Amino acid sequence: MNKISLITPPEWVRTSRSYDPNETKVSDWLSHWDGEEPIEMGFIGVPLSKTSISHSGASMTPNALRELFTAVTTYNIDYDVDLSGFKVRDLGDIQMHMTDLKKCHDNIEAGLNQIYEKLPHLFPLIAGGDHSITCPSVKAFQKKIGGKVGMVQIDSHMDVRSLDYGGPTNGTPIRGLLESNTVEGKHIVQVGLHSFANSKLYREYAVSHGITQFTARQVAREGIDLIMDQAIEIAGNGTDAIYVTVDMDVLDQSYAPGVPAMVPAGMTSWQLLDAVYRLGKNRKVKGFDIVCIDPMQDQRKATVRTAVHVLLTFLVGLVSRS
Incomplete structure (x- = not known):
């Protein structure tokens, strides 16, 4: 077996109870990697939430997603x-201290570096955890790419808080990537930044470093397709690959009751789904993570369910991709 030392097998492994051979559930398809089988894409859990500014059980998200894999099929009727x-395949979870x-x-x-060394062509599908995980994840991704990385961040927050106040948290991943x-x-x-969720000083910091920003209001007024086309063009201009990070708190609170930092008047589920489909189709996009869900606060698993669809x-x- 092709063992990766910092990865543990998934804690939650379930298969569906469907006896219909004409229907494939995600849990029956996205099975645990045996360490040998050649794979194109890998689901990787990063169960960390101790670095969250607000109370969060985001460390439980990888298993919460796995649990709901039994409830959805592999077929998308729209496309x-x-x-x-x-x-x-499900590679398991990165070990946490x-x-x-x-x-x-x-x-x-280090765990992602190990994965990329053994599976250099793997497309990573990373499930946090809080948003602090994106900083070390992108560092490993940049090493794998060996060139310049662009990022599309779908989030209600800028995540450029100063590292001087509490060190690396879910509010600092972009700051950490810039300063390193x-x-x-x-x-x-x-994309999806929200009023009353950020500070003027950090807005000025982001703009001074050349970050392009689109608010949730702009998404609502201008349309997600137009904004995503611009986002992909900017993130892909002069870079070798694009990394996508989705913070589920970008959604309006009515669509995401299980995020630690809810906002009103956020993006809709359809806007987010259309955004990630458009990103997935672009050949320059070579990495993806989804973060910031607290399954313990999630009524009827509504937010986790949406994250599965995302x-x-x-x-x-x-x-x-064509």
Whole structure:
């Protein structure tokens, strides 16, 4: 078996109880990787939430997603695509340290480096965790790419808080990437930013570093397709690959009751699904993460369920590339 030392097998492994051979559930298709089978895409859990500014049980999200894989099929009727013919496997979870947050971030970067060394052509589908995981994830991704990385961040927050106040948190991943020179600001696009969720000082910091920003109001008024076309053009201009990070708190609170930082008048589920499909279709997009859900606060698993659809819709775009 092709063992990766910093990865543990998924804690939650279920198959569906469907006896209908004409219907494939995601849980029956996205099975645990055996360490040998050649795969194109890999689901990787990063169960960290101790670095969240607000109370969060985001460390439970990878297993919460796995649990709901039994409830959805692999077929997307809108694009007439069945995912079951593509090799995607669950690699398991990156090991976290119980108390040392820096060690957790080190493990994320090192664990992903191990994965990319053994599976250099793997497309990573990473499930956090809080948004702090994106900084070490993109550092490993940039090393894998060996060139310049662009980013499309779908989020109600800028995540450029100062590292001087509490160190790396879910409010600092973009700041960490800028200050470590992993990604240049001119290659970062933020979509869905929200009023009363950010500060003027951090807005000025982001703009001064060349980050392009679109607010949730702009999405509502200008349309998600137009904005995503601009985002992809900017993030892809002069870069070798684009990394996509989706913070589920970009959604309006009515669509995402299970995020730690809810906002009113956020994006709709359809806007987010259309955005990730468009990103998935672009050949320059080579990495993806989804973060910031607290399954413990999620009524009837509504937010986790939406996140499953976001992940699968992104995959539909990815496998539909021409």
